[in-house]
Amino acid sequence: MTANLRFDPIRLPPECEMLRREVRAFIAAEVAAGTFDPNQPRYGDLHDRAFSRRVGARGWIGMTWPKKYGGHERSFLERYVVTEEFRVANAPVRLHFVADRQSGPILLKFAPEHVRMDILPRICRGELCFVIGMSEPGSGSDLFAAKTRATKTNGGWLINGSKIWTSNAHIADYMIGLFRTSPPTNENRRHGLTQFLVDMKTRGIKVNPIYQMTGEHDFNEVIFEDAFMPEDHVLGEIDGAWKQATSELAYERSGPERFLETLYVLIALVRALGPKPDLRSAEGLGRLVAQLHTLRRMSVSVSGMLQAGEEPVVEGSIVKDLGTVWERRLPARVRELAAFLEPETTNRASLEEQLAFATMIAPKLTIQGGTTEVLRGIIARGLGLR
Amino acid sequence: MSESGNIVAGTAARIFADLADPQTINRAENERWKVPLWQALVDAGLTLAWVPERHGGSGASVAEGFEILGVAGRFAAPVPLAETMLAGWLLSCAGIVSPAGVMTVAPARPRDRIVLEPDGTLSGCAHGVPFAQDAPHLAVVAHGAAPSIALVETSACRVADGRSLAGDALNVVTLDRATPIHIAPAPAEFDQTSLMLMGAVARSVETAGALEAILALTLRYANERIAFERPIAKFQAVQHNIARLAGEVAAAMTAAGSAADAIAHADIFDEAIFLETAAAKIRSAEAAEEGAAIAHQVHGAIGFTKEHILHRFTLRLLAWRDDFGDESHWATALGNRVAARGADEFWPLVASR
Numbered sequence: 001m002t003a004n005l006r007f008d009p010i011r012l013p014p015e016c017e018m019l020r021r022e023v024r025a026f027i028a029a030e031v032a033a034g035t036f037d038p039n040q041p042r043y044g045d046l047h048d049r050a051f052s053r054r055v056g057a058r059g060w061i062g063m064t065w066p067k068k069y070g071g072h073e074r075s076f077l078e079r080y081v082v083t084e085e086f087r088v089a090n091a092p093v094r095l096h097f098v099a100d101r102q103s104g105p106i107l108l109k110f111a112p113e114h115v116r117m118d119i120l121p122r123i124c125r126g127e128l129c130f131v132i133g134m135s136e137p138g139s140g141s142d143l144f145a146a147k148t149r150a151t152k153t154n155g156g157w158l159i160n161g162s163k164i165w166t167s168n169a170h171i172a173d174y175m176i177g178l179f180r181t182s183p184p185t186n187e188n189r190r191h192g193l194t195q196f197l198v199d200m201k202t203r204g205i206k207v208n209p210i211y212q213m214t215g216e217h218d219f220n221e222v223i224f225e226d227a228f229m230p231e232d233h234v235l236g237e238i239d240g241a242w243k244q245a246t247s248e249l250a251y252e253r254s255g256p257e258r259f260l261e262t263l264y265v266l267i268a269l270v271r272a273l274g275p276k277p278d279l280r281s282a283e284g285l286g287r288l289v290a291q292l293h294t295l296r297r298m299s300v301s302v303s304g305m306l307q308a309g310e311e312p313v314v315e316g317s318i319v320k321d322l323g324t325v326w327e328r329r330l331p332a333r334v335r336e337l338a339a340f341l342e343p344e345t346t347n348r349a350s351l352e353e354q355l356a357f358a359t360m361i362a363p364k365l366t367i368q369g370g371t372t373e374v375l376r377g378i379i380a381r382g383l384g385l386r
Numbered sequence: 387m388s389e390s391g392n393i394v395a396g397t398a399a400r401i402f403a404d405l406a407d408p409q410t411i412n413r414a415e416n417e418r419w420k421v422p423l424w425q426a427l428v429d430a431g432l433t434l435a436w437v438p439e440r441h442g443g444s445g446a447s448v449a450e451g452f453e454i455l456g457v458a459g460r461f462a463a464p465v466p467l468a469e470t471m472l473a474g475w476l477l478s479c480a481g482i483v484s485p486a487g488v489m490t491v492a493p494a495r496p497r498d499r500i501v502l503e504p505d506g507t508l509s510g511c512a513h514g515v516p517f518a519q520d521a522p523h524l525a526v527v528a529h530g531a532a533p534s535i536a537l538v539e540t541s542a543c544r545v546a547d548g549r550s551l552a553g554d555a556l557n558v559v560t561l562d563r564a565t566p567i568h569i570a571p572a573p574a575e576f577d578q579t580s581l582m583l584m585g586a587v588a589r590s591v592e593t594a595g596a597l598e599a600i601l602a603l604t605l606r607y608a609n610e611r612i613a614f615e616r617p618i619a620k621f622q623a624v625q626h627n628i629a630r631l632a633g634e635v636a637a638a639m640t641a642a643g644s645a646a647d648a649i650a651h652a653d654i655f656d657e658a659i660f661l662e663t664a665a666a667k668i669r670s671a672e673a674a675e676e677g678a679a680i681a682h683q684v685h686g687a688i689g690f691t692k693e694h695i696l697h698r699f700t701l702r703l704l705a706w707r708d709d710f711g712d713e714s715h716w717a718t719a720l721g722n723r724v725a726a727r728g729a730d731e732f733w734p735l736v737a738s739r
Binding site for chain 1: 602624635669
C-alpha cells in the first residue's frame with residue numbers, strides 16, 4: 001500500500017508578484033492613514049466595514065468567482081497572495097473573510113440563480129459579513145449530531161434550536177447554517193441535515209455574546225425560535241448536506257491563515273535579536289524559518305492543486321494539522337529564544353506585548369475549523385486506516 | 387515531473403526493484419548482490435547522470451538526477467549512487483572528465499577544509515566522507531587563492547575505517563600533500579558551500595524517498611498486524627501516530643522537492659537557493675527523526691530485528707542527517723542570514739519563493 005501523497009513544487013506565477021506589489025502598496029497606504037497597525041495583532045481579529053469596502057473596490061474579494069456575480073475570474077494562486085499579505089500585515093479583514101473563503105463558494109455551487117445574483121455581488125463589494133452555523137451545544141466536532149430543526153411549513157421552513165461558537169454572528173448579515181430536516185438513518189448517521197442561507201435579520205433569531213478568555217467578543221450563541229426560511233434559501237440537496245462538504249474542506253483548511261496567525265511574534269523576535277544573534281538564537285530562528293518555508297510551500301502546492309480542479313482533501317488536512325500545531329507552538333519557541341535578550345534591548349517591550357497576546361490565543365488555533373484530532377482522523381481515513 | 391524525468395525515474399525504479407529488493411538483500415549473506423546492481427546502474431547511465439555526454443556521462447538534467455535520487459531513497463540502497471553522481475557533477479563544473487567507477491566527494495562536512503598547497507598538492511582532513519573506502523576516486527573542492535576542483539586517487543590519501551549508523555562506509559580521509567590527477571579552477575561564484583548545497587539537496591531528496599517507503603511499510607503493517615482481536619490500524623492512537631508520520635513525510639517531500647526544483651532552475655546559487663536548501667535539509671532531517679521513531683513505534687518489536695527491513699530505511703534516514711551539513715549547521719547559517727537582513731526583509735524573503 002502506498003499513500004500517494006502529492007505536493008508538487010508549484011510556484012506562484014509572475015502575475016502574482018505584480019499583484020503582491022499592489023497589495024503591499026495598498027496596505028502601506030492604509031497603515032499610513034491610520035486604519036490599522038501591523039504591529040498590533042488584535043487588528044487581525046477586528047472588523048472594519050469601510051476597510052472591507054475599499055478591499056472590495058480593489059477587486060480582492062471573490063477574486064476567483066465568475067464576473068457575472070461580481071467576481072474577477074482570477075486564479076486561486078492570486079487569491080493566495082492577497083490572503084497571505086493581509087494576514088501577515090494583521091489587516092482587519094474579519095468582516096469579509098469568511099464570506100470570501102467559504103460562504104461565497106457554497107452559494108456559487110448550491111444557491112438558486114436569483115439568490116446568487118442578489119448576494120454574491122454584495123460580498124464582492126465588501127458589504128456582507130457571513131457566519132458559519134455548524135456547532136451546537138451538543139454537537140461540535142461531531143457535526144452530524146446536530147439537532148437544531150428545520151420543519152417544513154407553508155412556503156418554507158421554520159427553524160428552532162441554537163448554534164454556538166458562531167464567530168461574527170453579532171455583526172453578520174447572513175449565516176450558512178446546518179439544520180436537521182430528517183432523523184439519521186440506521187445505514188447513514190450523516191443523513192438528514194440540510195444547509196440553509198439564513199438572513200440574520202429574520203424575526204425569531206437572537207444573538208447572545210460569549211466572551212473569550214482573551215477578553216474579546218467573537219463567539220456567540222444564536223437562538224432560533226420559529227425563524228422562517230423561504231424555500232429558495234435551501235442550499236443544495238435536502239437531507240444531503242453531508243455530500244456537499246468535502247471539497248469545501250480543502251479550501252478552508254490549507255490556506256495561509258492556517259499557519260500565519262501568530263507570525264508577528266517571529267517577526268518581532270527578528271527585530272529584537274538584531275543583526276547579530278547569539279548562536280542559540282540563530283539556530284532556533286533558522287529552524288523556525290525552515291519550518292515556516294516548508295509549510296508555505298505545502299500550502300501553495302495545495303492551492304495549485306485546487307486551481308487545477310483537484311480535491312486534495314488529505315493534503316489539505318495535513319497542511320492544517322502541521323500548520324496549526326506550528327503556529328500554536330510558535331509563541332513558546334519565540335519565548336525561549338528571547339530569554340537571554342538584555343533587559344534593555346530595543347523592541348523587547350513590543351515583543352513581550354505581542355508574545356502575551358499570541359500566548360493567550362494559541363490554544364484556539366488547533367481547535368477552530370476542525371480540531372487536530374478530527375484532522376488526524378481524516379488523514380488516517382485517506383491513508384486507508386479507517 | 388517532466389516526461390524525461392519520468393523515464394529516468396522509471397529506469398532507476400526497475401533496476402532497484404530487480405536487483406536491490408530490500409527483503410532479498412536484507413537476507414543476503416554477503417555483498418555480492420552489489421556487483422550486478424552497480425553494473426546495471428552504470429549501464430543505464432545513472433551513475434554519471436550529471437556528467438555531460440561529451441565527458442562520457444549521460445547528460446541528464448539536474449532535475450532528472452534528483453528524480454533518480456528520489457527513487458534511490460525509496461529503496462535506501464546502500465550503494466554510492468548519490469556520491470558518484472555528486473562527484474561527476476562537481477568535476478563537470480570545472481570541465482574535468484569523470485573516470486569510470488565509484489567516486490565520492492570531499493569535504494562532505496561544512497567545517498572541514500582541504501587546501502591547495504603552493505606546490506600544487508592538496509592537504510587537509512575530511513570527516514564523514516561516505517563510501518570513501520569503496521571509491522577509487524575522490525572529487526575535491528580545495529581552498530586556495532581561489533577555489534579549485536580536483537580529481538584525486540583515493541590511494542593517494544589516508545582513509546580510516548569507519549561505518550555509518552546503517553553500516554555503510556563512512557570514512558575520515560586525510561590528504562597530506564596528495565598529488566591530484568587533475569585540478570582546475572572552480573567556476574566563478576563556486577566554492578565549498580556550493581558542494582554543500584548540492585549535497586544537502588541530494589540527501590534531502592533521498593530522505594524524502596526513504597520516508598515515503600517507511601510510510602508504506604507502516605501502513606501495510608498496521609493493516610495486517612492483529613492485536614486485541616483487530617488490526618492495530620483500527621486503534622485511534624495508532625491512526626493518529628501514522629497521520630503524524632504522513633505529515634512528516636509530506637513536509638520532507640515538499641521541502642526536498644521544492645529545493646530540487648529551485649536548484650534545477652538556478653543559474654547561480656543565490657540567497658533564495660540558500661533558503662530552499664537549508665530549509666530542505668533541516669526539515670527533512672527533522673522529519674527523518676520523528677518519522678523513524680513513529681515507524682518503529684507502530685512496528686513494535688519486529689521492527690527492531692535484523693530480520694525486518696525497517697532498519698534499512700530508518701538507520702539511513704538518521705545517518706543522512708549528518709551529511710553535507712546537519713540541522714544545526716544549516717539552521718545557524720540561515721538564522722544569521724535572516725537576522726542580518728532584518729525584520730522588515732523577513733516576510734519578503736519567505737514570500738519570494
